[in-house]
Amino acid sequence: MRIAMIGTGYVGLVSGACFSEFGVEVICVDKDNSKIEKIQEGIMPIFEPGLEDLVAKNVESGRLSFTTDLSSAVKSADAVFIAVGTPSRRGDGHADLSYVYAAAEEIAEAMEGHTIIVTKSTVPVGTGSEVEEIVARVRPDADYDVVSNPEFLREGSAIEDFMRPDRVVIGTKSERAQNVMRLLYRPLHLIETPILFTSRQTAEMIKYAANTFLATKITFINEIADLCEVLDADVQEVAKGIGLDGRIGSKFLHAGPGYGGSCFPKDTLALVRTAEKAGKPLRIVETVVDVNKKRKQQMAERVVQACGGTVDGKKICVLGVTFKPNTDDMRDSPSIDIIAGLQKYGGFIQAYDPEGMEEANQMMVDVNWCDSAYEAIEGADVLVIITEWNEFRGLDMKRVKSLMNTPILVDLRNIYNPVDMAETGIAYSCIGRSL
Numbered sequence: 001m002r003i004a005m006i007g008t009g010y011v012g013l014v015s016g017a018c019f020s021e022f023g024v025e026v027i028c029v030d031k032d033n034s035k036i037e038k039i040q041e042g043i044m045p046i047f048e049p050g051l052e053d054l055v056a057k058n059v060e061s062g063r064l065s066f067t068t069d070l071s072s073a074v075k076s077a078d079a080v081f082i083a084v085g086t087p088s089r090r091g092d093g094h095a096d097l098s099y100v101y102a103a104a105e106e107i108a109e110a111m112e113g114h115t116i117i118v119t120k121s122t123v124p125v126g127t128g129s130e131v132e133e134i135v136a137r138v139r140p141d142a143d144y145d146v147v148s149n150p151e152f153l154r155e156g157s158a159i160e161d162f163m164r165p166d167r168v169v170i171g172t173k174s175e176r177a178q179n180v181m182r183l184l185y186r187p188l189h190l191i192e193t194p195i196l197f198t199s200r201q202t203a204e205m206i207k208y209a210a211n212t213f214l215a216t217k218i219t220f221i222n223e224i225a226d227l228c229e230v231l232d233a234d235v236q237e238v239a240k241g242i243g244l245d246g247r248i249g250s251k252f253l254h255a256g257p258g259y260g261g262s263c264f265p266k267d268t269l270a271l272v273r274t275a276e277k278a279g280k281p282l283r284i285v286e287t288v289v290d291v292n293k294k295r296k297q298q299m300a301e302r303v304v305q306a307c308g309g310t311v312d313g314k315k316i317c318v319l320g321v322t323f324k325p326n327t328d329d330m331r332d333s334p335s336i337d338i339i340a341g342l343q344k345y346g347g348f349i350q351a352y353d354p355e356g357m358e359e360a361n362q363m364m365v366d367v368n369w370c371d372s373a374y375e376a377i378e379g380a381d382v383l384v385i386i387t388e389w390n391e392f393r394g395l396d397m398k399r400v401k402s403l404m405n406t407p408i409l410v411d412l413r414n415i416y417n418p419v420d421m422a423e424t425g426i427a428y429s430c431i432g433r434s435l
């Protein structure tokens, strides 16, 4: 079995490497020449734990290769996966499908023999039918099926998520396509992963419904956290108390600065737009989008309050800028709004992140990037933890206190305990917990 993976980003590169690990012959394609050159030299264009070794191993075995030549990759493939970006369209928040459509056209031009085109990108309901129309228009003679196979991996644990997913969703009514997809995912079937066969539209909807549900869960606990602060309750204990209820579940109940990342912000907004267009507005999701956007902006004010009402002229140490730990992804990270807000209030930012600084530096101005957490803490008037990287969980608080100008810690991820912090002499504030 041979597949081509169009788009070698967070999803395409991980999926391609994992399929090759399953024994499939995989050619990963990207139009970004520098990305492909880097990978061919063994340098990963993204930070994802375990990826470099997995890619090296499968390249060595001869099952995994990389190219910018889409046409040759598609010609020899039994299935072609589309894993290109679907960002928010500027101006209206609909999913920008231009990369998907462009890839579909290129694939259609190159196809030979029966080919299965699989959309792995997150795309609005109905996109599969549009891809089908594009292919039919470009190549009326072609023999093909269009399948939806949304991806649920999480950055930071992407390989494990791909290799041991909660489920695989395959949207197609074509028996021929079902058989090829079944074969591709056979190793997961063998470990009893539920494989759901649905219509294409249903598969497309499952992906958006899953992401918006998770974003809603996060937003819910964030609002409960704000209420806890006012009513002197502890959101961590509330999350535990409700999470132990099997109907609710304990995941995605960590109060924080608001969700960010490459998926939730754009996918919640895209579903809102799809629903509006269909005349069935999703009022809950609309509110989630609105609440989350404002929350990210409000976080800077929290820091100002913790500093006694002003950060004007103060040195602010920020630890963690990526949208979550174990990734270098900065897309829609809460740190972007928080740092911009603190700068607007007159603060000077010195920051450290284990993997995200290169990317962040292209999105932010006037940030003094440091080589370590303690270097960033030195001389600061306030320390703000935005991303819960493991290395920030065990800071030596004596050292932190001695390095800071005024010892104030704003913990936006609740990685420290207010009771322990009370003994350090550092003024501590966190999210939704009584102090």
Ligand SMILES: NC(=O)c1ccc[n+]([C@@H]2O[C@H](COP(=O)([O-])OP(=O)(O)OC[C@H]3O[C@@H](n4cnc5c(N)ncnc54)[C@H](O)[C@@H]3O)[C@@H](O)[C@H]2O)c1
Pocket (backbone or CB within 6 Å): 006, 007, 008, 009, 010, 011, 012, 029, 030, 031, 032, 035, 070, 083, 084, 085, 086, 099, 102, 103, 106, 120, 121, 122, 123, 151, 152, 153, 154, 155, 262, 263
């Ligand atoms: N990042 C995640 O955690 C995640 C998880 C699940 C689903 N998704 C979805 O997967 C899709 C891809 O996301 P990503 O984060 O991997 O995006 P990305 O931006 O990291 O990668 C997309 C890649 O596609 C390439 N590309 C675009 N058009 C191309 C073309 N015509 N030919 C060849 N290459 C082309 C780009 O150069 C880029 O390298 C999106 O729809 C996203 O919503 C992402």
